[in-house]
Amino acid sequence: MEVQTLKYPAIRNYVAGHSVDNASTVTMDVFSPLNGQLISTLPLSNAAALDAAVQAAKAAYPAWAATPIKERVQIFYRYKTLLERDMTALADLVREENGKTYDEARAEVEKAIELTEFACSLPQLIQGEFLEVSKGVEARAERKPLGVVASIAPFNFPNMVPHWTIPNAIVLGNTMILKPSEQVPLSAIKIAELLKEAGLPDGVLNVVNGDREIVEAICDHSDIQAVSFVGSTKIAKTVYIRATSNLKRCVALGGAKNHLMVLPDAHPEMTASNVAASMSGCAGQRCMAGSTMVGVGAVDGIVAKIVEEARKIVAGQNLGSVISKEAKERIEQHITEAEAAGAKVLLDGRHAVVPGHEDGYYVGATVIDFVTPDMRIAQEEVFGPVLAIMRTNTLDEALAIENANPYGNAAAVFTSSGSSARYVMDHANAGMIGINIGVPVPREPFSFGGWGDSKFGACDITGKSSIEFWTQLKKTTTKWNPESRVNWMS
Numbered sequence: 163m164e165v166q167t168l169k170y171p172a173i174r175n176y177v178a179g180h181s182v183d184n185a186s187t188v189t190m191d192v193f194s195p196l197n198g199q200l201i202s203t204l205p206l207s208n209a210a211a212l213d214a215a216v217q218a219a220k221a222a223y224p225a226w227a228a229t230p231i232k233e234r235v236q237i238f239y240r241y242k243t244l245l246e247r248d249m250t251a252l253a254d255l256v257r258e259e260n261g262k263t264y265d266e267a268r269a270e271v272e273k274a275i276e277l278t279e280f281a282c283s284l285p286q287l288i289q290g291e292f293l294e295v296s297k298g299v300e301a302r303a304e305r306k307p308l309g310v311v312a313s314i315a316p317f318n319f320p321n322m323v324p325h326w327t328i329p330n331a332i333v334l335g336n337t338m339i340l341k342p343s344e345q346v347p348l349s350a351i352k353i354a355e356l357l358k359e360a361g362l363p364d365g366v367l368n369v370v371n372g373d374r375e376i377v378e379a380i381c382d383h384s385d386i387q388a389v390s391f392v393g394s395t396k397i398a399k400t401v402y403i404r405a406t407s408n409l410k411r412c413v414a415l416g417g418a419k420n421h422l423m424v425l426p427d428a429h430p431e432m433t434a435s436n437v438a439a440s441m442s443g444c445a446g447q448r449c450m451a452g453s454t455m456v457g458v459g460a461v462d463g464i465v466a467k468i469v470e471e472a473r474k475i476v477a478g479q480n481l482g483s484v485i486s487k488e489a490k491e492r493i494e495q496h497i498t499e500a501e502a503a504g505a506k507v508l509l510d511g512r513h514a515v516v517p518g519h520e521d522g523y524y525v526g527a528t529v530i531d532f533v534t535p536d537m538r539i540a541q542e543e544v545f546g547p548v549l550a551i552m553r554t555n556t557l558d559e560a561l562a563i564e565n566a567n568p569y570g571n572a573a574a575v576f577t578s579s580g581s582s583a584r585y586v587m588d589h590a591n592a593g594m595i596g597i598n599i600g601v602p603v604p605r606e607p608f609s610f611g612g613w614g615d616s617k618f619g620a621c622d623i624t625g626k627s628s629i630e631f632w633t634q635l636k637k638t639t640t641k642w643n644p645e646s647r648v649n650w651m652s
């Protein structure tokens with residue numbers, strides 16, 4: 163029998179600083195969406211494999227938590243230089259497993275560096291509080307880590323999303339289990355290896371591969387104190403319910419349907435290039451994608467320019483692939499259904515073929531006009547390079563459409579009117595708002611997180627808000643002077 167050599171060796175779990183065999187013999191194939199080729203395999207871990215990782219994280223916790231934060235961040239300063247050193251290799255890995263263009267993959271690693279920089283600033287942000295609360299009696303509040311925590315990631319940002327959680331949670335003194343998406347398991351192992359090279363003690367970060375079984379085991383494991391999740395709304399809900407019913411902290415980010423409201427007074431060229439980039443960047447596979455535009459009033463000229471811009475986005479050149487054959491079929495089905503329901507396809511990306519990559523999973527940039535709010539394409543997350551345009555007469559009608567959608571990740575308005583922009587800031591029902599910005603990701607130190615069905619849980623996942631999530635407050639009241647009297651609170 164012919165033995166096929168894979169481009170990447172079979173993925174193994176990473177526990178206590180070492181690559182380890184999995185207790186489970188069940189494996190899954192990993193394909194590159196760029197060309198449909200089998201590139202590796204990964205283990206579908208079971209609860210026993212998770213437990214081994216949790217025990218390693220638990221063993222590493224006391225020493226790590228006792229290490230002063232100013233020492234903990236030194237490892238992340240070194241790690242940042244390693245990300246910079248290995249930028250090209252890391253971007254290549256993202257490109258290969260996820261299908262992004264090289265520039266998009268590189269931008270993802272650059273964002274990982276920014277997230278690491280923020281974590282390095284945490285000693286400056288988490289000083290405690292202190293007050294003499296009565297004569298000779300002092301109270302102080304300090305932020306302490308939680309213990310072993312877990313981070314569950316989606317396929318669409320194999321490098322960036324793990325960095326939403328790893329640097330902050332670990333700098334704040336926790337030890338972690340990372341569960342990458344089974345569709346993109348390559349980057350996570352490389353991240354763990356680089357952190358070890360930077361000096362992270364064994365067991366502080368562990369990587370366990372798998373799918374549903376391992377996610378459920380994370381929610382149920384009694385030694386895991388907190389769970390962060392990023393993925394689709396359906397799974398985010400089940401993870402949030404399961405983790406919190408096991409009395410863990412949980413923040414679970416879900417899917418999105420982001421509305422870009424375009425007013426007639428918007429700058430035509432700037433709007434067209436921003437809208438086209440927002441819907442098609444990362445092949446539309448990002449939770450911040452502006453997948454839905456609401457044109458208010460006379461915007462035909464701007465729509466024509468958007469189509470012009472979208473034509474310049476070419477699959478295999480400046481447009482990457484989508485993640486799988488199933489994703490390609492699902493996206494194309496959305497386009498076909500919208501057309502059958504009466505929408506007008508102005509630019510059709512169905513059946514895109516990239517010469518030399520005929521087996522890759524590509525969908526071309528697509529613009530569909532005269533979509534109505536009742537169509538499936540206006541309601542569901544398409545997660546492909548597709549812009550669905552709806553039309554209204556007034557901004558209030560546009561906001562009513564935006565407000566009615568159950569998600570609440572992002573919304574944006576394109577206008578040259580300050581008062582219209584302010585009106586959208588006040589009335590859009592989303593956690594992240596863009597004014598003439600198609601992808602309004604709040605960069606560090608601001609925190610990332612949506613509303614509604616786009617996020618379950620109290621804190622945001624990055625930035626200052628995440629400090630609350632990854633720590634608990636210890637309050638100490640102190641008296642050293644015996645002459646200080648016992649008062650009503652003592």
Ligand code: NAD
Binds near residue numbers: 323373543616
């Ligand atoms: P997904 O929900 O299919 O998978 C996410 C994680 O859940 C993966 O690690 C996967 O192994 C696990 N999982 C899958 N099925 C499961 C099940 N039945 N039970 C328990 N765990 C399960 O999401 P995806 O397809 O990998 O990622 C795309 C989705 O993620 C989109 O909806 C996108 O909007 C969303 N996303 C949201 C944000 C955000 O910030 N809100 C960011 C990135 C991605």
